[in-house]
Amino acid sequence: MLQPLAHDDLDRFGPYRLLARLGSGGMGTVYLARSAGGRTVALKTMHAGIASDPASRTRFQLETDAARVIGGHHGATVVDADPLAETPWLATEYVLGPPLDDAVALAGPLPEASVRALGAALSGALAQLHGSDVVHRDLKPSNVMVTGYGPKIIDFGIARAAGDDRLTRTGSAAGTPAFMSPEQATGLEHTPAGDVFALAGVLVFAASGHGPFGVGQAADLLYRVRYADPDLGGVPDALVPILARCLSKDPAARLTTSQLISQLHDGGGQFADHLPDLVLAEIARRASEVWQFHPRRLPPPPPEPDSSRPTAVSRRKLLTMTGGSVLGVAAAGAGAWLWLGGTEDDPSGKDADPAAGPRPLWNADTGKANERAHFLPLGNAIATFSGESFVGLSVKTGKELWASQQVIKGWNQITSDGTTMYGFLPTPDASRRLAVHTFTPAAGTPFRHVGTLDDYAGGSSDAQALAVAQGVLCLVARKYAAPHGEPGEQGKDWYALAVDLRTGKKLWENAVRAATPGYGSSDIGAAIVGDRLVLCRYENEDPEGPHDIHVFTTHLRTGERLWGTYVPRRIKDPANVVQNPLAVDDQHVYVSSGLIHALRLSDGKSVWQFGAGRNQGEIEPDQRAYGAPTVKGGVVYAVEGDRGLVALDAATGKLLWAEIEDLTKNETPDLEFPPVIGTKYAYVKLDTGIRAVDLRTRKSAWTYRSSPAYFAADSRAKHLICAEANTTTALPFQ
Numbered sequence: 001m002l003q004p005l006a007h008d009d010l011d012r013f014g015p016y017r018l019l020a021r022l023g024s025g026g027m028g029t030v031y032l033a034r035s036a037g038g039r040t041v042a043l044k045t046m047h048a049g050i051a052s053d054p055a056s057r058t059r060f061q062l063e064t065d066a067a068r069v070i071g072g073h074h075g076a077t078v079v080d081a082d083p084l085a086e087t088p089w090l091a092t093e094y095v096l097g098p099p100l101d102d103a104v105a106l107a108g109p110l111p112e113a114s115v116r117a118l119g120a121a122l123s124g125a126l127a128q129l130h131g132s133d134v135v136h137r138d139l140k141p142s143n144v145m146v147t148g149y150g151p152k153i154i155d156f157g158i159a160r161a162a163g164d165d166r167l168t169r170t171g172s173a174a175g176t177p178a179f180m181s182p183e184q185a186t187g188l189e190h191t192p193a194g195d196v197f198a199l200a201g202v203l204v205f206a207a208s209g210h211g212p213f214g215v216g217q218a219a220d221l222l223y224r225v226r227y228a229d230p231d232l233g234g235v236p237d238a239l240v241p242i243l244a245r246c247l248s249k250d251p252a253a254r255l256t257t258s259q260l261i262s263q264l265h266d267g268g269g270q271f272a273d274h275l276p277d278l279v280l281a282e283i284a285r286r287a288s289e290v291w292q293f294h295p296r297r298l299p300p301p302p303p304e305p306d307s308s309r310p311t312a313v314s315r316r317k318l319l320t321m322t323g324g325s326v327l328g329v330a331a332a333g334a335g336a337w338l339w340l341g342g343t344e345d346d347p348s349g350k351d352a353d354p355a356a357g358p359r360p361l362w363n364a365d366t367g368k369a370n371e372r373a374h375f376l377p378l379g380n381a382i383a384t385f386s387g388e389s390f391v392g393l394s395v396k397t398g399k400e401l402w403a404s405q406q407v408i409k410g411w412n413q414i415t416s417d418g419t420t421m422y423g424f425l426p427t428p429d430a431s432r433r434l435a436v437h438t439f440t441p442a443a444g445t446p447f448r449h450v451g452t453l454d455d456y457a458g459g460s461s462d463a464q465a466l467a468v469a470q471g472v473l474c475l476v477a478r479k480y481a482a483p484h485g486e487p488g489e490q491g492k493d494w495y496a497l498a499v500d501l502r503t504g505k506k507l508w509e510n511a512v513r514a515a516t517p518g519y520g521s522s523d524i525g526a527a528i529v530g531d532r533l534v535l536c537r538y539e540n541e542d543p544e545g546p547h548d549i550h551v552f553t554t555h556l557r558t559g560e561r562l563w564g565t566y567v568p569r570r571i572k573d574p575a576n577v578v579q580n581p582l583a584v585d586d587q588h589v590y591v592s593s594g595l596i597h598a599l600r601l602s603d604g605k606s607v608w609q610f611g612a613g614r615n616q617g618e619i620e621p622d623q624r625a626y627g628a629p630t631v632k633g634g635v636v637y638a639v640e641g642d643r644g645l646v647a648l649d650a651a652t653g654k655l656l657w658a659e660i661e662d663l664t665k666n667e668t669p670d671l672e673f674p675p676v677i678g679t680k681y682a683y684v685k686l687d688t689g690i691r692a693v694d695l696r697t698r699k700s701a702w703t704y705r706s707s708p709a710y711f712a713a714d715s716r717a718k719h720l721i722c723a724e725a726n727t728t729t730a731l732p733f734q
Contacts, residue, residue, distance in 0.1 A: 002019075002032060002293050003020060004020065004021070004297060005020065005021060005295070005297045005298065006021070006297070006298055007298050007301075009021070009029075009297070013031075013043055013082075013085075013087070013089045013091075014082060015035050015036065016033035016041060016091055017034055017035075017036075018033050018043070019031070019032045019295045020295060020296075022042060028046040028047050029047075030043070030044045030045075031043045031044075031045070032293075033091065040290055041080075041092060042091070042092050042093070043089055043090070043091045044090045044092075045087050045088065046087060046088045047087075048087060051088055057088060060088050060090070064078060064081045064083055064090050066129075066136075067090070070125060070129055070134075073150075074121075074125030074150075074151075074152060074153060075152050075154060076092035076093050076095050076145070076152055076154050077092060077093045078090070078091075078092050079091045094290065095154070096147055096148075096287045096290075097145050097152075097286060098279070098283070099141065099142045100118075100141040100202065100206060101142050101205075102282075103146045104205065104206060105419045106282055106420075107276045107278040107448060108438060108502060109206070109208050109234060109471055109501065109502035110206045110207060111276065112236040112238065112239065113274045114275055114276065114279075115203055115206050115207045115236070117265055117269075117271055117274040118151055118206055118274075119203045119264040120260070120261050120264040120265035121150045121151050122151055122153065122202070122203075123257040123258075123261045124257070124261060125151070125152075126153075126195050126199060126257050127257040127261075129195075130192040130195070135190055135191065135192055135195055136195050136198075137184065137194070138155065138176055138179075138198075139179060139198035139199055140176045140178070140201075140202060141202055141206070144202060146279060146283070147283060148275070149271060149272070151271075177218045177221035177225065178201070178211045179198045179201040179202065179211065180197075180198070180225050181193070181251070182225055182226045185225045186226065192257070193254050194251065196246050196254045196256070196257065197246060197248075197254060200212070200243045200246035200247045200254075201213075201247070203239070203243055204231075204235055204243055204247075207234065207236060207502075208235050209470070209471035210231065210234070210470040210471055212230035212243075213230060213231070214231060214470070226249070230243075230247045231470065232244060233557050234471040234472075242264065246260070356702060356703070356704070356705075357692070357703055358702070358704065358731050358732050360729045360730060361398075361719060361730040362398030362729070362730050363728070363730075364393050364399070364727065364729075365727060366384060366386040366391070366723075366726055366727060366728050374710045375712070375728065376411075376414065376416040377416070377714040377717070378418065378421070379418065379716065380396075381394065381395060381401055382394075382714065384728055385411070386400075386403065389404065390404045393728060395714065395719065395730075396717075398728065398730060404439075411710075412465065413464070414439070414465055415465040415466065415468055415473075416468070418716075420439070421438065421439040422436065422437070422439070422450075422465060422468050422473050423437060423465055424436060424437070424465070433452050433453065433454050433456070434453040434462070434463055434477055435449065436450040436451050436452070436499055437449055437450060450499065451499060451503070451504020451506075452504075453477070453497075453499070453506060456477040456478065456495070456497075457478055457479065462477060463476065463477035464476050464477075466496075466535075466580060467526045467527065467533070467580075467581065468501070469556075470556065471500065471501050471502055472498050472499070472507065472528075472556055473501055474496070474498050474526060474528065474533050475498075476494050476497075476524055477494065477495060477497065478494045478495065495511055495512065496509070496512050496533075496535055496554070497559075498556065507557055508554075508557075508558060508559025510561065512524075512537065524578065524580065525537070525581065526580055527581045527584040527589070529584050529586070531557070532556060532562065533553065533555075533556050534551070534552075534582055534584060534601070535551070535553070535554070536550070536578050536589070537549070537578060538569075538578060548568055548569055549566065549567040549569055549578065549591055550564065550565075551565055551567065551591060551604065553604070564604065565599060565604040565606075567591060567599075568593060569594060578591070578628070579673070583628075583630050583631045583636070584601070584631070585631050585634075585650060586601070587600065587601060587650075587651070588600060588601060590629045590630075591629070592626050592629055592638065594611070594625040595609050595611035596611065596629055596648065598653060608653030610646075610648055610653045610655070611626060625640070625641040626638045626639070626641070626671075627639045627641070627669060627670070627671030627672065628671065628672060628673060628674040630674035630675050630677060631650055632677045634649070634650045634651070635656065636648040637674070637675045637682060638675065639670075639675060639684055640669070644659035644669060645658070645659040645675060645682055645698075646659070658698070659693050659698055668686060668687050669686055670685040672685075673685040676712060676713045676720065677695075678695075678713065679734060680696075680734040681693060681695060681701060683713075685708065686703070688703070689704050689705040690704045690706065690722060691703045691704075692704075706722055706724060707724055707725075708722035708724050708729075710723045715733065718732065718733045718734075719732070719733050720733040
């Protein structure tokens with residue numbers, strides 16, 4: 001995405017005038033630039049502080065050399081460079097096409113023909129590199145640009161001559177964990193066979209929408225790369241044996257690049273002939289965007305207050321430590337680098353009264369009162385509702401980026417994997433069929449029809465999108481009692497089901513009983529953990545009695561029921577404490593029945609429950625009830641109905657600490673909402689607003705007065721988003 005220049009950016013480097021920023025971070029900045037003759041380039045620079053390090057300058061020179069080795073057919077042509085300048089810079093052609101990860105987010109997993117053509121071309125690119133005794137060492141979807149003439153490999157920041165260990169010592173691992181080879185993850189020499197391993201991972205992602213070893217923390221990924229079998233779910237059957245061999249833990253067992261070329265593609269047709277229409281359209285859009293963009297420069301920040309004039313500084317301002325990060329942006333041309341660094345001031349320090357909470361980063365008017373207040377984080381945008389429109393708000397400013405009149409009727413009709421939205425649209429025959437679509441984060445409009453489920457109703461209260469992972473969309477929906485096309489009363493039973501996002505086909509369905517006859521689907525929670533879908537919902541025979549909580553798991557791709565258990569609910573209050581997503585970690589699923597329960601993921605057995613002396617019968621009004629839990633870093637957090645936040649050991653259920661009560665306040669926590677946990681504060685929803693509990697002192701730090709219908713963290717943007725009936729507000733998330 002093209003961004004305005006900063007106020008202190010230079011006008012030019014060498015003969016190239018800067019037009020826009022493509023990405024920036026702690027290591028440097030990438031610009032869109034143009035020569036006097038009209039040649040457009042991607043120009044990469046280093047920060048002055050980094051450039052003063054001789055090793056960093058050597059790395060920059062090696063990157064330039066490797067980019068020249070691969071050349072313009074398989075990479076971005078090096079146009080110009082000055083690695084010896086005070087601020088080293090490298091100019092390459094501006095590649096007209098999206099990175100592979102953006103292409104898959106836009107069009108979904110690629111067809112087999114596209115994957116074969118892509119793999120054969122990338123094998124040829126690696127063969128050229130390896131023929132010059134160079135290994136890439138960081139091949140991943142964001143480093144593969146898709147153009148109409150073929151893919152181009154970019155970002156040679158850690159490329160090395162084969163056998164060169166100057167920056168690859170034993171015991172260290174450089175690269176991207178999700179696409180590393182086992183030997184690279186161990187810190188051993190990365191040979192051409194390691195690039196083949198990474199290429200196979202890239203092709204698994206292209207074919208299925210997920211990497212071969214999932215997502216998660218770096219340590220978990222490195223372990224899976226070294227010891228776990230790759231996940232090839234969603235990969236076309238004919239490609240499975242080829243990619244499985246390339247993902248062998250033994251480098252000697254992998255195919256060579258020449259063998260890959262012969263097994264993947266016959267060389268017939270042009271590369272563009274094998275690309276989906278949506279990807280071709282995106283290539284064309286990016287080509288025109290370069291010439292339609294009007295260069296802009298941001299104004300300088302306002303001057304600091306006059307230090308000679310006494311000013312009132314809040315105690316929290318003095319105690320607050322500033323921090324932050326600039327997320328990496330995939331940039332076409334010289335590469336898609338992960339640029340990390342930078343700081344930002346704590347906006348909450350501007351307040352005169354610390355107890356009143358932070359000053360909002362922004363407020364967005366979302367129109368008339370709207371009970372569907374909710375949001376989905378989408379990187380640079382937040383999707384929410386404004387009246388009858390589905391809108392995207394800038395995560396930085398809250399300004400409306402787009403508004404869609406598509407008939408998305410409520411938040412439970414749509415879900416997201418953080419980059420792409422998935423949801424339902426009505427078919428021409430009204431609510432008789434359930435049509436699944438993907439929606440572009442750039443405009444909120446449907447851009448791919450995944451498939452239509454003829455047996456299921458498609459009305460606004462007939463289906464709920466639950467979770468998406470590994471190329472599978474999980475949902476609950478209900479059928480019509482009569483066959484499709486015939487009049488009939490709507491069925492009362494709901495079904496959990498899964499849809500393959502690559503083929504649009506239903507993978508499986510399992511009946512789930514509704515909480516009461518005709519009851520909607522909103523009181524159901526879900527989470528995907530590895531190859532398991534965990535579901536949790538209320539069920540009861542007596543509509544007047546408390547709902548028992550049914551927790552059960554199925555295999556994500558087969559639907560095989562693995563286990564199920566019932567947790568008796570201990571409170572009569574109908575408040576919903578089943579949240580979506582569920583609180584899960586690698587060992588347990590955590591639910592509240594008034595008590596907090598930990599159920600083992602492997603078999604559903606109760607490991608512990610928290611609520612001393614309340615193990616039998618219902619919780620009386622004068623007893624403590626516990627709301628929806630959340631888990632982070634081995635600690636389970638929940639709120640008590642008459643006190644505040646408690647923290648429990650996730651393994652044992654032992655009470656670690658409880659919020660220190662402030663008896664001057666009369667504030668009731670809302671049991672429906674799990675706490676949101678940051679690094680400094682835990683955020684608790686009250687009847688009167690949001691309370692921040694200091695995780696160090698365990699005392700209330702401040703209360704922001706509002707009435708959000710929904711609140712959650714957008715951790716990438718470091719925002720706490722509060723969605724109200726007619727306003728969406730961003731607070732700093734610490």
